[in-house]
Amino acid sequence: MVARLFHKKRRSFNFRRQQRKSPASIQRRLHQLNQEAGTPAVPVTPSPVAPRPTTALNGRRVVTNQAPVSAPIERFYPAQKDQRPSQPAKPEVRRDAPDATLVIIYQDEHQKSMAAPQVIHGRLGAPLQLQFREFSGYDLIHIAGFVSSFVDPYGTMTLTYRRQNGGQVWMFCRDIDELNLLAYPRFINGKLHAQYNLSSPFIDHYNLIRADGPARGQFTEEQQTVTYLYRRADWQTVDYDPRDLQMDAFVPCYDGPAGETVGITLVKGTIWHVYETVTLTNHQVWCCMGGNIWIKQTDEQVTPVDRPAMPAWLRPNRTTENTFTNQYRDYARIDFVPGKKAALYDQPFGHRIDGITHGTPVIITGSVRTENMIWYQVDDRGWIPRQYTKALHNLSAEEKQAIEQQK
Secondary structure, X not given: OHHHHHHHHHHHHHHHHHHHHOHHHHHHHHHHHHHHHOOOOOOOOOOOOOOOOEEXXXXXXXXXXXXXXXXXXXXXXXXXXXXXXXXXXXXXXXXXXXXXXXXXXXXXOOOOXXXXXXXXXXXXXXXXXXXXXXXXXXXXXXXXXXXXEOOOOXXXXXXEXXXXXXXXXXXXXXXXXXXXXXXXXXXXXXXXXXXXXXXXXXXXXXXXXXEEOOOEEEOOOOOEEEXXXXXXXXXXXXXXXXXXXXEOOOEEEEOOOOOOEEEEEEOOOOXXXXXXXXXXXXXXXXXXXXXXXXXXXXXXOEEEEOOOOOOHHHOOOOOOOOOOOEEEEEEEEEOOOOOOEEEEEOOOOOOXXXXXXXXXXXXXXXXXXXXXXXXXXXXOOEEEEHXXXXXXXXXXXXXXXXXXXXX
């Protein structure tokens, strides 16, 4: 019986050893058992079996149940009741990361944006390094919300600019023939590059002839001048062609066409040069004999004659500069008609360029005699007949210096 029991255990040991050594035998055994139990077979993929540790006993290797010494032993302990689940870790915040924003807005005085807003980031309390934008033709006039450091997480600063003023436009109204002002000058102001459009003022008894200068345009950095030129409404035509008349009678003189007498009479038989001829709307013809001396031309009083030959240096398109023989410096006063202006010419018998008011002190810088008439050069500006000046004698040094300072 002992032998039979030993044989049975031996077979059981050999079967287990075959199962360990041959996984296929395990599959066959499971298939056999499933057939006996009537359960359909389910294929099972065997897990790899780690080799069992063995030891030598009387020259044989015997499998032991002791785990290898080097194998780590994992121990599991139940969680304690007072332990709480761990909180998720917060992301680390950089100490130098910006936490404040400043927006700078640029606008004009009408709250119209002039440029894209400027956005600046920084740390609260940090100083601001600002450099405002500049706009050509504009001035900074106001800053709203100014700060020198970041004081709020979000802030705004508004800069307001105003367009600069342009140069003034000066507007004058003159008589085109007499060159005197007909109204007080006007000064028009405006913003730089802004448009302007002037219109000629209405002046009683005068007609507008033309405008000299930009009557329409825009304000620039420089001053501009617009002069409206008028002519008397009763003056129909004006002729500046020079000619000569012989006096056939004693002819009275006037201060202007259809003007007042001036107490001067041209002697019968003399020949006079005419600088300007005006025909009025009533068909009267008036002749300027120089300055503000005018006569009325009638067939009974005057006769046109051929003009005497003029010296070459006094012909048209020539000037008298450095051609006169008398050059000196003396002092005089304009002696004409009270309240009136004596004409000033670009050269003897030339064109009128300006006028000098009666009683004005002047400096005589030269003289010339031509066609039995003496001309003075005054203030280096132009020429005037000698009869319209009065010499100033015995002036003190202070009086001479005062005249010099006025020029």
